[in-house]
Amino acid sequence: MKIASWNVNSLKVRLPQLLQWLADAKPDIVALQETKLEDAKFPAAELAAAGYRTVFSGQKTYNGVAILARETLGDFADTVTDIRGLDDPQRRILAASVGGLRIVDLYVVNGKAVGDEKYAYKLHWLERVREFLAGEIERHPRLVVLGDFNIAPDDRDVHDPVAWGEDILCSPSERAALKAITELGLHDSFRLFQPEGGHFSWWDYRQAAFRRNMGLRIDLILLGEALKPAAIGASIDREPRRWERPSDHTPVMLELDT
């Protein structure tokens, strides 16, 4: 089973690319972030025609998350869009069970800059999410937590750690908040297979960052302890980032033997 996460930065713009990529990569489950679409405008019919069932939690202009699952995996169950302690109109969280797995799709708050009020909110949000995930892993040992974390876990995940220093996406408090989540027993699946640095999932649109490989690895697929032995490969598919009018993120993937 192939599981993927992709911040599409507007599903309206990227739908043709998503459909092409689904045909090319043939993932079984896909978590999307930054759909930027109200639920009434979600392209469920187009994705159904491509063979995928969908659940989604969207809003206009900003944020928005969705999960796609190959129709042969059956229906979604126990869908969650809001968690305890977060009274948040921003649509950044979507959990659902499908195909014998518990999937939690996250679009983590960016935070803007260290010290900004959005940064404080990012840390608060991550703590509430950690509490939510502690419950999820109890109820659903076969847990996959994936999405745009807006945190580079360590310096291997940063093209120029000196230049980035302790700036947003790399600061010690953000990394500690992510570590508190992984210490629940959630493993960064990419690192089960690739110990080297220099592998990124996001490149800023500016400064020709992709061409110069000035990227960060901030899109992650975390695996619960029970699923760790099932992991048989992890990768980052840079191809869609090369396409015309791309998202600034590219899909990250995990293969599970289930």
Next chain:
DNA sequence: ATGGTAGCTGGGCTA
């Protein structure tokens, strides 16, 4: 310290 680009929107926010 700023600005560079993209998306949504119709000026400014978010990233």
